[in-house]
Amino acid sequence: MKTKQAxxxxxxxxxxxxxxxxxxxxxxxxxxxxHDLFNGLNFCLGDYVCWSAPLDDLGNWxxxxxxxxxxxxxxxxxxRLTNGLAAPDMVQGPDGRFYLYYFMGGTKMISVAVCDEPAxxxxxxxxxxxxxxxxxxxxxxxxxxxPGCLKDDDGRLYMYTGFAFGGNPxxxxxxxxxxxxxxxxxLDTSDMLTVLSGDELxxxxxxxxxxxxxxxxxxxxxxxxxxxRKFNGKYYFIYSSLNSHNLCYxxxxxxxxxxxxxxxxxxxxxxxxxGVPDAKHAxxxxxxxxxxxxxxxxxxxxxxxxxxxxxQSSRQGCADEIQFVDGKFQQAEMTSCGxxxxxxxxxGHYPAYIACNVYGRNGTRFLSMLKxxxxxxxxxxxxxxxxxxxxxxxxxxxxxxxxxxGFKYFDLRETKEITVNLQGYGDGCAVxxxxxxxxxVICRIPVSTCKQQKGFTGALPAxxxxxxxxxxSVEGKGGTFDFVSFDLK
Numbered sequence: 001m002k003t004k005q006a007x008x009x010x011x012x013x014x015x016x017x018x019x020x021x022x023x024x025x026x027x028x029x030x031x032x033x034x035h036d037l038f039n040g041l042n043f044c045l046g047d048y049v050c051w052s053a054p055l056d057d058l059g060n061w062x063x064x065x066x067x068x069x070x071x072x073x074x075x076x077x078x079x080r081l082t083n084g085l086a087a088p089d090m091v092q093g094p095d096g097r098f099y100l101y102y103f104m105g106g107t108k109m110i111s112v113a114v115c116d117e118p119a120x121x122x123x124x125x126x127x128x129x130x131x132x133x134x135x136x137x138x139x140x141x142x143x144x145x146x147p148g149c150l151k152d153d154d155g156r157l158y159m160y161t162g163f164a165f166g167g168n169p170x171x172x173x174x175x176x177x178x179x180x181x182x183x184x185x186x187l188d189t190s191d192m193l194t195v196l197s198g199d200e201l202x203x204x205x206x207x208x209x210x211x212x213x214x215x216x217x218x219x220x221x222x223x224x225x226x227x228x229r230k231f232n233g234k235y236y237f238i239y240s241s242l243n244s245h246n247l248c249y250x251x252x253x254x255x256x257x258x259x260x261x262x263x264x265x266x267x268x269x270x271x272x273x274x275g276v277p278d279a280k281h282a283x284x285x286x287x288x289x290x291x292x293x294x295x296x297x298x299x300x301x302x303x304x305x306x307x308x309x310x311x312q313s314s315r316q317g318c319a320d321e322i323q324f325v326d327g328k329f330q331q332a333e334m335t336s337c338g339x340x341x342x343x344x345x346x347x348g349h350y351p352a353y354i355a356c357n358v359y360g361r362n363g364t365r366f367l368s369m370l371k372x373x374x375x376x377x378x379x380x381x382x383x384x385x386x387x388x389x390x391x392x393x394x395x396x397x398x399x400x401x402x403x404x405x406g407f408k409y410f411d412l413r414e415t416k417e418i419t420v421n422l423q424g425y426g427d428g429c430a431v432x433x434x435x436x437x438x439x440x441v442i443c444r445i446p447v448s449t450c451k452q453q454k455g456f457t458g459a460l461p462a463x464x465x466x467x468x469x470x471x472x473s474v475e476g477k478g479g480t481f482d483f484v485s486f487d488l489k
Contacts, residue, residue, distance in 0.1 A: 426479030
């Protein structure tokens with residue numbers, strides 16, 4: 001029974017869990033991802049935590065706490081800053097237990113933890129290894145990274161790894177690995193660790209680098225973030241391309257080869273959708289992405305993450321419905337309503353952090369590990385430190401002249417007025433509201449300097465529809481506010 005509307009990000013605004021692998025267990029969807037810190041100096045510095053929601057109430061997420069600590073792995077390097085816990089995946093073994101496959105910076109191996117419950121306290125179990133006991137990654141193989149697992153309908157278990165950002169020093173441990181593409185391993189389900197597919201490395205025909213040139217993969221070659229899902233008898237390999245901001249897929253009739261390029265699933269800047277031809281026109285600050293696909297309640301959703309706080313390492317999980325037609329996925333757009341199953345209600349209180357489009361007069365940026373200068377760019381941030389749960393939550397800062405903050409979608413058929421809740425400076429300014437990104441202004445709300453949060457109200461016209469976007473902008477010189485929330489009545 002649905003008790004709450006679902007937003008993006010789907011977890012609380014103070015939680016930073018990117019790289020999501022969603023799995024359904026006993027009527028609940030559990031999300032396994034890495035764990036960033038708010039304003040963290042690097043990716044994946046937190047221990048693994050787990051959240052879940054009932055399938056019939058996808059806005060009502062439960063926090064299960066920390067499920068695994070980095071120090072539980074015997075190979076954990078002492079220095080966490082450059083050796084965090086990267087993106088994991090979970091699979092249930094034939095013994096009924098739950099196995100968490102993960103990579104930790106500085107180890108070169110794929111580690112495994114195990115638990116009797118999907119979101120209980122996991123214990124270290126071992127390393128994925130060849131039959132002679134040597135862990136994969138210890139024979140000089142290409143870099144093992146971000147394992148994705150698939151337990152097939154016949155009970156066979158496959159693991160996929162790989163990283164192809166050769167020459168770019170962006171790994172957790174600062175190394176510069178190269179790869180021919182994603183690798184696959186069949187594992188023995190009697191111990192969930194031993195490689196059955198032999199000592200020779202096996203590569204999927206999902207291409208990267210020079211091999212991708214002149215092929216359908218040329219525009220979106222494999223980069224990282226391996227994930228495998230199966231729908232209607234076909235295998236869908238999900239990956240982040242070398243463009244980094246695009247989550248893509250390839251499809252085959254078998255799990256170990258024969259893949260053909262499928263397309264882009266989602267861009268964390270909506271790049272590729274109508275009106276957004278390239279990164280210069282991105283609708284949100286971009287960076288890397290990682291996620292997967294899942295069917296929930298008869299609909300397909302793509303899980304991915306967005307970026308906040310003007311840097312790459314404060315990432316948050318998002319999910320959006322994606323259309324699946326004749327075996328092909330069509331690129332999803334970033335929305336505010338995500339897992340809600342439809343537009344948000346036209347009456348109620350909405351935090352500004354559920355914005356899905358945030359950009360300034362000069363567009364957006366591809367983020368680095370260092371914060372970019374403020375300039376005329378709005379951005380998502382929060383007050384306080386990591387995991388601070390306060391009444392302010394996250395908000396849009398630097399909401400300034402000529403910027404745009406957009407939300408999709410709402411049922412506005414009975415909505416009569418809108419109140420924007422701001423704090424900042426801007427005498428003689430106004431907040432404009434549009435339902436089309438570059439359309440006519442439907443409401444202009446005069447605003448003024450307010451050292452404490454204050455609401456400013458305007459009337460909406462009659463005749464609005466059941467699926468409308470809302471785009472907010474500031475007009476007038478010198479306006480700079482914190483955009484905290486808005487109310488629809």
